[in-house]
Amino acid sequence: MNRLDLLKNMTWQGYQRQNGTQGIRNKILVIYTVECAHFVADKIVAEINDPEVEVVGFSGCTDNEYAVRMLISLIRHPNVGAVLAVGLGCEYIQPEWLSNIAREEGKPSGWFFIQQAGGTKSSVARGVKNIREMKTKLASTPRSSMGFNDLIIGSECGGSDYTSGLAGNVAVGNFYDWLVDAGGTAIFEEIVEAIGLLDLLSSRAASDSARSEIVATYNKALEYCKSVRQYSVSPGNFAGGLSTIEEKSMGAVIKSGSRPIQGVLKVSGKPKHKGLWLLDSTPDPHWMQFGITNPNDNEGLMDLISCGSHIIFFVTGRGSVVGSAVAPVIKLTGNSQTYENMIDDMDVDAGRVLSGDISQDELSAEIAELVMAIARGKMSKSEQQGHKEYFIPYKYQSKEVLIPLRCES
Template sequence: MSWMGYQRTDGRKGIRNVVAVAYLVECAHFVAREIASSDRENAHLIGFPGCFPNEYAQRMMERLCTHPNVGAVLLVSLGCESFNRVKLEKVVRDSGRPVETLVIQKAGGTRATIEAGKAFLARAVGEIAQVQKVPMDVSDLVVGTVCGGSDGTSGISGNPAAGRAFDCLVEAGAACIFEETGELIGCEDIMAARAATPELGEELRASVEKAARYYATLGYGSFAAGNADGGLTTIEEKSMGAYAKSGASPISGLIKPGDIPPSGGLYLMDVVPDGPVRFGFPNISDNAEIVEMMASGAHMTLFVTGRGSVVGSAISPVIKIAANPDMYRRLSDDMDVNAGRIITGDAGLDDVGDEIFDAVLNVAGGARTKSEALGHAEFILTYKTFEPIGPACLPV
């Protein structure tokens, strides 16, 4: 249960050692993509498309560019956007990582910036290859979980199997993050009963109540047409299925995107913006949730799907768990674990939970997930706003 990881100056350890190529406005996206695509093995493209500044986006980019799986960073700016590139570069430089900022308007345009970016990328890959490797174990890991493309099998195979794996990880000292409060409506009292303190229990309830108000205002819900097509019948069924992936461990804290768990344990991430409803649907895709958990330090994400999803992620590997055996047969090239064996009676929850736990160890040790091997590196970051968490949210 140990392997070699990459030592970072803040004390955290990474399971990957990539160069993040980050665009700071949509106008720089193409140039950054051309740079990153020149070395798909080592460079991962991330970025924020907005021109108007946003404190949440700034915080997210700072966390992502100093993620333990990131060894170096190239920032690509158009030049006239409002993103604080100077502050971001300083944060990365202070973390001990090689970093450079290219401003397209000053560098000579598209071709010149791409060539300069490729030159930095080649230098950075060589430099981060010298990063010290040190022993890691489960207690060094932060692992997230999401479910997407849910169907009638998700809540009885994939999600509870992921929950069993979470219980094993927490017991071994890992920090595990589950979400999303908008898909946990109706489960607030159950979660409160698992909270480390009564005060944390109240915070958990409040986070779900906030999500319910947000969705009611927008006219949205967590229950989508695709879920119904897949055999889900009610929002209660959807919520309980999503809740199952949290396992049965005590809940140690409530965090928001970018908050790093202070110790091992189980944490709920509140992804719904604070304040009045301003930003539309809180997470417009499952990858937005993966990005937010990465910003909180997740080394990898367990992704449970019943209908099927083929996405991966930049920076942190995604382990795909197929809940539906028929879907697994169709999309086996994209799936890492077949939890559908529970449906067919070929395995129990504990069997698949152990398989997921072993997959986490293998991926942490360097084994590539299906999405990594295929080259998936999805990323999305939009506008939001959050207030700092209170002392009751991290009682441990």
């Protein structure tokens, strides 16, 4: 029996949630509900100085359904054990409402308005007190057995170079095939980086309805690119050896592996069952000009996390230092020189396949073992460095995949 076969049945202890899900972390999330409360939230987390206490938030004063759904999905995320919501007092998103959602999920929670708490100093003191009380409660969180079949893993690529489509994204795709075969769930995104590959994607649909969703999602992304007169390729990609959007698209899509695509998820939507899913993060047609599809890599990572991903793969040929709040980020590169240059930030050197130092199966086993170690509590490189980036923009997107009466393929 090879290493990969042995790993399928390996287990670890997860954090059992009231809604039936299991987490691999037991984080306390400090959520600010407007930019004016951002400073106080940051100060609370800094004073606690615990890697499992993190801050996220939305800067806007006015209503945005996309951002509200995102915050709710993070509250309900299996890696989150408790929530403190901090508001100023004038904004649309109400911290008490968010706290109540956490409480309904069986998670310790609290909230306050800075205007009613006495200002900055008093608010920070109150928040620190609340967090310390939550930490005591989280010490008794129930544990339960968890395996690869219980995991949801998301993937994104950024800073691609010529090795991304040859090794980095290929490594994720091969692991995804193994994960899906082991009963797990995989999510890939960046439909605007699939331009030119409609036939390839639609041919992998697991059902007629999945095919309709894929075609509609692709066509929407194509119209988006046309409307903003920009395709998802950058000067850094060209400097890294990529020549066209088609070349980048082939590299980006190969990270999905080869298994059937079960359907399309919208941001903050959850997979209906296990298998491989495509995430659509493109704004809907009436709002194409308002909110670029992924303003930066961390918005894309948060989109994947909002769908319940326990862990995120981030493939980067050129190199990156970012991590994310809520879910550990594993950074892979197909460029061995990038790995050496950024060894404190990169987790996996997939370039060894190109040099012939390791086989694809051996690399997949290494990745599976790293995933298991991180699920058991080991910190990824971004966690070790303290990277907790996040980004929640104004964006407009329906909860459902919008399929026209006639869906052109």
